[in-house]
Amino acid sequence: MAAALATIAPLALTACNRPAQPITDLMTADPDEWPSWGRTGSETHYSPLDEIDTDNVADLKLAWHYDLEPGYTASTPLMAEGKVFITTGHSHIRAFDAETGKLLWEYDGGTRERAKSALQMSWGSKGIAYNKGHVFLVTTDGYVVSLDAETGKEAWKVYDYPDDSPRNSNGAPRVFDGKVIVGFGGADISPARGFVTAYDENTGKKVWRFYTTPGDAVTPANKKAEEVMRKTWPSGWKNEDGTRRGGGGTAWNAFSYDPDLNMLYIGVGNGFPYNRDKRSPGGGDNLFLASVVAVDADTGQYKWHYQVCPGEQWDCTATTDMTLATLKIDGKERKVLMQAPKNGFFYVLDRKTGELLNQPGKIAKVTWADHIDMKTGRPVENPGIRYNGKPGMFEMWPGPTGAHSWMPQAYSPNTGLVYIPVLENGALIGEGQEGGGEITRGMGVTLIPEVDLPGGHRSFLKAWDPVKQAEVWKVELPGSWPGGVMTSAGGLVFEGQIDGKFVARDAKNGKELWSFKTVSPVVGAPITYRMNGKQYVTVITGAGGQGAGMQTIADAPYRTDYRLPRRVLTFTLDGKDTLPPFTYTEPTPPDDPTYKPDPKRSQAGFMVYAGNACLVCHGWNAVGGGAAPDLRYSPVITDADAFKAIVHGALKPNGMPPFPQISDKDLEDLRFYLRTRAQQAPAEKKAAMDKLKAAKASNAKPQDFAGKWNIVIQSPVGPQKAVLDLKVDGNVVTGTAKADQGDVDLTGAFKDGRIKIEGKASMPMPITIAYDLTVKDGELQGENSNGPFGTFPVTGTR
Numbered sequence: 047m048a049a050a051l052a053t054i055a056p057l058a059l060t061a062c063n064r065p066a067q068p069i070t071d072l073m074t075a076d077p078d079e080w081p082s083w084g085r086t087g088s089e090t091h092y093s094p095l096d097e098i099d100t101d102n103v104a105d106l107k108l109a110w111h112y113d114l115e116p117g118y119t120a121s122t123p124l125m126a127e128g129k130v131f132i133t134t135g136h137s138h139i140r141a142f143d144a145e146t147g148k149l150l151w152e153y154d155g156g157t158r159e160r161a162k163s164a165l166q167m168s169w170g171s172k173g174i175a176y177n178k179g180h181v182f183l184v185t186t187d188g189y190v191v192s193l194d195a196e197t198g199k200e201a202w203k204v205y206d207y208p209d210d211s212p213r214n215s216n217g218a219p220r221v222f223d224g225k226v227i228v229g230f231g232g233a234d235i236s237p238a239r240g241f242v243t244a245y246d247e248n249t250g251k252k253v254w255r256f257y258t259t260p261g262d263a264v265t266p267a268n269k270k271a272e273e274v275m276r277k278t279w280p281s282g283w284k285n286e287d288g289t290r291r292g293g294g295g296t297a298w299n300a301f302s303y304d305p306d307l308n309m310l311y312i313g314v315g316n317g318f319p320y321n322r323d324k325r326s327p328g329g330g331d332n333l334f335l336a337s338v339v340a341v342d343a344d345t346g347q348y349k350w351h352y353q354v355c356p357g358e359q360w361d362c363t364a365t366t367d368m369t370l371a372t373l374k375i376d377g378k379e380r381k382v383l384m385q386a387p388k389n390g391f392f393y394v395l396d397r398k399t400g401e402l403l404n405q406p407g408k409i410a411k412v413t414w415a416d417h418i419d420m421k422t423g424r425p426v427e428n429p430g431i432r433y434n435g436k437p438g439m440f441e442m443w444p445g446p447t448g449a450h451s452w453m454p455q456a457y458s459p460n461t462g463l464v465y466i467p468v469l470e471n472g473a474l475i476g477e478g479q480e481g482g483g484e485i486t487r488g489m490g491v492t493l494i495p496e497v498d499l500p501g502g503h504r505s506f507l508k509a510w511d512p513v514k515q516a517e518v519w520k521v522e523l524p525g526s527w528p529g530g531v532m533t534s535a536g537g538l539v540f541e542g543q544i545d546g547k548f549v550a551r552d553a554k555n556g557k558e559l560w561s562f563k564t565v566s567p568v569v570g571a572p573i574t575y576r577m578n579g580k581q582y583v584t585v586i587t588g589a590g591g592q593g594a595g596m597q598t599i600a601d602a603p604y605r606t607d608y609r610l611p612r613r614v615l616t617f618t619l620d621g622k623d624t625l626p627p628f629t630y631t632e633p634t635p636p637d638d639p640t641y642k643p644d645p646k647r648s649q650a651g652f653m654v655y656a657g658n659a660c661l662v663c664h665g666w667n668a669v670g671g672g673a674a675p676d677l678r679y680s681p682v683i684t685d686a687d688a689f690k691a692i693v694h695g696a697l698k699p700n701g702m703p704p705f706p707q708i709s710d711k712d713l714e715d716l717r718f719y720l721r722t723r724a725q726q727a728p729a730e731k732k733a734a735m736d737k738l739k740a741a742k743a744s745n746a747k748p749q750d751f752a753g754k755w756n757i758v759i760q761s762p763v764g765p766q767k768a769v770l771d772l773k774v775d776g777n778v779v780t781g782t783a784k785a786d787q788g789d790v791d792l793t794g795a796f797k798d799g800r801i802k803i804e805g806k807a808s809m810p811m812p813i814t815i816a817y818d819l820t821v822k823d824g825e826l827q828g829e830n831s832n833g834p835f836g837t838f839p840v841t842g843t844r
């Protein structure tokens with residue numbers, strides 16, 4: 047079946063450009079391969095392979111591994127023509143034999159040698175593209191390159207940037223319909239106009255360029271879009287001296303493509319500066335900031351847009367995956383585009399017109415808006431979120447890291463569910479103020495993204511029903527930066543975790559069916575493919591991205607160390623490979639006998655640290671998250687000369703960009719700040735570990751359980767609803783469970799924050815039904831066991 051489809055696909059595509067039959071994913075990618083970031087233009091991160099399934103995944107074993115050097119590894123591999131292709135670090139490409147893991151060739155994009163400011167705000171490249179015997183990459187400093195997939199030799203190379211404005215290219219390029227689609231990042235540091243460029247895949251010649259914010263230059267592709275955008279920037283985008291005041295709208299991650307409609311979808315990011323009063327004093331929606339924009343794939347001409355945060359001013363972006371699927375909504379089949387952007391809502395749009403098709407649900411805590419008005423398609427904002435002109439700081443949920451970031455969600459056409467890596471994180475935001483904490487200089491905003499708000503710093507894998515706009519199941523994950531997701535026809539969902547576990551779950555109920563200890567965290571999304579009739583799963587391990595820089599409160603107790611082994615891991619059902627043993631040595635701060643506390647100097651050093659974006663790689667509060675060395679444990683901070691040499695560029699080959707602009711005085715203050723942080727490190731680490739332990743233990747009291755609960759049991763045949771009615775007397779618990787299948791009387795006891803209760807049921811045969819439950823944040827959580835039928839997760843609400 048699969049082989050037959052693979053041979054039909056090229057025929058269907060060459061016969062004519064617009065076949066009468068709808069083009070399906072099976073035609074745009076060989077089912078055995080994973081040739082693009084989201085596998086196909088639908089960006090579902092779904093594979094039709096089903097050899098590895100819920101029954102046998104427990105036997106999944108390591109087939110091969112490859113050791114990587116330290117550096118950015120939060121990237122997603124590709125598989126095509128029997129090879130696995132990866133990018134790591136700053137555009138270091140490798141090709142492996144997909145069956146054996148043998149290294150076939152390497153290519154270094156040369157970014158580190160050239161590195162200037164582009165590297166200073168750049169996390170590393172997240173992915174690459176493949177088509178017809180070529181691998182396509184964008185170096186972090188903006189070169190678009192085509193490589194011969196057989197040899198790794200350059201076929202062509204072009205430079206993407208028109209001027210010297212700070213930019214960085216981290217997102218994966220895509221190849222759709224013979225064109226290489228390229229975006230970039232930088233709207234957090236520069237007012238430069240965002241744009242997306244389509245290059246001819248054979249020659250590298252520019253086909254069209256689409257700007258996402260208005261400007262003087264109007265390309266043919268931008269004619270119509272420019273009209274639409276300008277109306278929403280009533281005071282233009284320029285200062286009186288002609289320099290650019292406002293802009294941004296970078297498309298730094300997500301693109302989708304519908305070959306039937308011949309539409310390309312662009313996920314557009316935030317504006318610069320964040321504060322709209324500074325960016326656009328006359329107000330306005332400021333299109334296409336924080337919008338999904340559809341353009342004609344051949345010409346780049348504007349088709350429609352949907353803005354998720356009109357007039358955004360809090361790093362709100364629409365740069366998360368746009369998943370294409372066909373759903374039945376109100377009885378009608380609709381071709382939809384689904385997005386869970388940073389702002390916490392889940393949007394289902396008609397991808398032909400941009401129409402909002404159902405009331406967006408909330409995937410996490412959302413305080414910036416109450417709901418989306420279905421008549422206008424606009425958010426009903428909560429007061430306070432427009433901080434302009436108001437004193438003080440406001441709590442904002444989700445914070446600027448978003449309820450969902452670039453880590454891919456996955457959609458399974460079999461379950462109809464979207465699997466979303468969700469962040470539950472609030473932040474403080476207010477009008478720009480002088481002093482500590484302002485990491486967004488010149489933005490007119492004070493933003494504290496890493497703050498310990500109750501209920502924050504949590505992460506989940508959530509299964510979302512896009513038709514009902516409701517959560518079907520969720521699993522709480524360790525830390526606050528969940529890994530990218532992949533799902534397969536085998537009924538599985540694969541995802542890596544910050545605690546170094548790579549997990550396969552049942553797509554129906556989230557139950558963990560298999561896991562592998564990877565030593566380092568896993569952030570990049572896994573892929574799956576088939577070679578010589580055998581199915582494989584590949585993932586790259588190692589921290590990276592904002593999760594490794596800015597998530598220090600929740601991630602600090604986990605091992606995210608820069609020194610941890612990073613690898614490509616490939617699994618199959620009868621894999622025979624093993625990993626060498628690894629002993630972790632807890633890092634310790636360097637001896638620093640001459641250190642004497644000086645809070646003023648530490649504060650001055652902190653401002654240098656924050657103002658030069660050191661935290662992007664070395665971590666918020668200098669707590670390293672694995673993107674770069676944790677400086678609190680580096681001997682270099684006790685050696686003024688070595689420190690200066692490194693900050694000025696001595697370790698450029700390792701990926702440390704030069705910061706020649708930092709003065710000698712600032713350098714010494716910075717070094718003093720790091721020495722201070724080193725002194726504090728051991729006690730902080732212990733406190734983080736104690737807090738994690740306390741969070742794991744339940745502190746629920748007996749009376750927290752009493753009363754009625756609506757519970758959902760995640761059984762293998764789907765979610766089952768019941769009502770628990772509990773009475774608590776001292777430590778004795780009694781009650782009933784009422785469900786459609788009948789009632790069960792329960793008895794048991796409370797101990798250590800949990801209740802264990804059980805009862806006898808006679809349908810369909812005599813079995814013991816037991817519950818092991820705790821209460822956390824007002825929610826009932828635990829397990830339900832049903833004799834020989836198994837044990838399933840339970841959640842309950844009042």
Ligand SMILES: O=C(O)c1cc(C(=O)O)c2c(n1)C(=O)C(=O)c1cc(C(=O)O)[nH]c1-2
Pocket residue numbers: 169214215216217230231232233234296298315316361363446447451452590591592593
């Ligand atoms: O505005 C931008 O241009 C831009 C670019 C990038 C990037 O290039 O990775 C990120 C962001 N914004 C951003 O807001 C964000 O939260 C973020 C997280 C990450 C990451 O790699 O983990 N990149 C980016």
Ligand SMILES: [Ca+2]
Pocket residue numbers: 233234315316361363
């Ligand atoms: Ca941004």
